[in-house]
Each structure stands twice: as C-alpha cells, then as structure tokens.
Amino acid sequence: MSQEVWKEFEDNQITHSAAHYLMAIKQLLEDHGYARVTDIAKALNITRGSCSISLKPLKKRGLVVEDENRFLKLSEEGKRLAELVELNDKLLEILFGEVLGVDAEQAEIDACKIEHLLSIEASTKLSAFVNVWNSERPEVEAFKNLLKSEPSTCAGDSGSCEVCNSICIKPLPQVPSSAS
Ligand SMILES: [Zn+2]
Numbered sequence: 001m002s003q004e005v006w007k008e009f010e011d012n013q014i015t016h017s018a019a020h021y022l023m024a025i026k027q028l029l030e031d032h033g034y035a036r037v038t039d040i041a042k043a044l045n046i047t048r049g050s051c052s053i054s055l056k057p058l059k060k061r062g063l064v065v066e067d068e069n070r071f072l073k074l075s076e077e078g079k080r081l082a083e084l085v086e087l088n089d090k091l092l093e094i095l096f097g098e099v100l101g102v103d104a105e106q107a108e109i110d111a112c113k114i115e116h117l118l119s120i121e122a123s124t125k126l127s128a129f130v131n132v133w134n135s136e137r138p139e140v141e142a143f144k145n146l147l148k149s150e151p152s153t154c155a156g157d158s159g160s161c162e163v164c165n166s167i168c169i170k171p172l173p174q175v176p177s178s179a180s
C-alpha cells in the first residue's frame with residue numbers, strides 16, 4: 001500500500017460539502033422540479049451568500065448548470081455523483097447499522113462522513129455484499145446469528161479486551177471538566 005494514499009484524501013473527486021450540495025439540488029429537483037440558490041440555502045440551512053460561494057466551483061467544474069433565469073440543474077456528471085454518494089450513504093448505513101450493529105443514529109453519522117470517499121470498486125463490492133446480506137439465505141441467517149453471539153463491546157482494557165485484539169481502541173477516561 002502506497003505511503004502516499006493519505007494525501008489522496010485531499011484530492012478526492014468531490015468534497016463532502018460538494019456532495020451535499022449535489023444531493024440537495026437533486027432532491028429539490030425531484031420534489032419541486034426546480035432549484036434556486038435560495039432553495040438550496042434553505043435545504044442546507046446555510047446563508048444565501050455562503051451557498052452562492054460554494055456553488056461556484058461546482059458550476060466551474062460543470063457539475064451544476066445555471067440557466068438564464070438562475071435556476072440550477074445538475075449536469076449528467078453532477079447527477080451521477082449525487083446518485084453515487086446517495087447509494088454509498090445507503091450501503092454504508094446498512095453496513096454499520098445492520099451488519100455491524102452500530103447504534104442507528106451513529107451509523108447514520110458515520111455513513112454520512114465517508115459516503116463521498118469510496119472508490120467505485122469498494123462501492124460495487126459493498127453493494128454485492130449488501131445483496132447477499134439481504135438475501136435471507138440460510139447460510140446468511142446462520143452468519144447473522146454467529147455475529148450476534150460474538151462479543152462486540154470493548155472491555156476498555158488492552159490486556160483482556162477480546163474485541164480490540166492487540167490494541168484497545170476505547171477512548172481514555174476524560175479528566176472531569178469543571179464546566180460540565
Ligand atoms: Zn454526508
């Protein structure tokens with residue numbers, strides 16, 4: 001594995017914020033048939049000004065297209081990216097929540113954070129995995145039961161924790177803060 005991979009994180013195809021702009025526009029177009037800067041700002045709970053600024057690079061890259069009446073649309077590529085990120089989000093939420101048993105709210109947060117970072121290959125393999133997971137085949141049901149029966153909470157002690165193996169990943173106890 002290349003030592004330079006961590007740097008690629010910064011050159012990802014789209015930023016997390018860009019992904020949410022594209023998804024918001026897609027949703028507005030589906031719900032109302034149009035998307036103006038005001039609508040996007042409202043949907044994302046941000047100011048109109050910062051919405052305009054963030055849309056600039058997306059327009060420049062041809063992902064978002066503005067017509068003469070200042071209505072915004074997604075280009076084919078913009079639409080493809082929005083769909084891909086939406087799909088990744090759905091698959092990751094299933095992986096974290098249903099497969100790994102992460103609390104539903106936390107699974108949603110974790111999925112949201114990384115939805116725009118998956119490679120096409122990882123996304124495709126994850127999709128195939130979720131298809132098997134949802135197939136209700138007896139082997140899959142047996143595997144689900146096996147997973148449930150295995151310990152999955154951290155004992156908080158690297159010497160005895162069966163889950164974290166060689167290192168214990170539980171956070172260290174916080175020094176009590178006076179402002180609690
Ligand atoms: Zn997100």
Ligand SMILES: [Zn+2]
Pocket residue numbers: 153154155156157158161162163164165167168169170
């Ligand atoms: Zn542990």
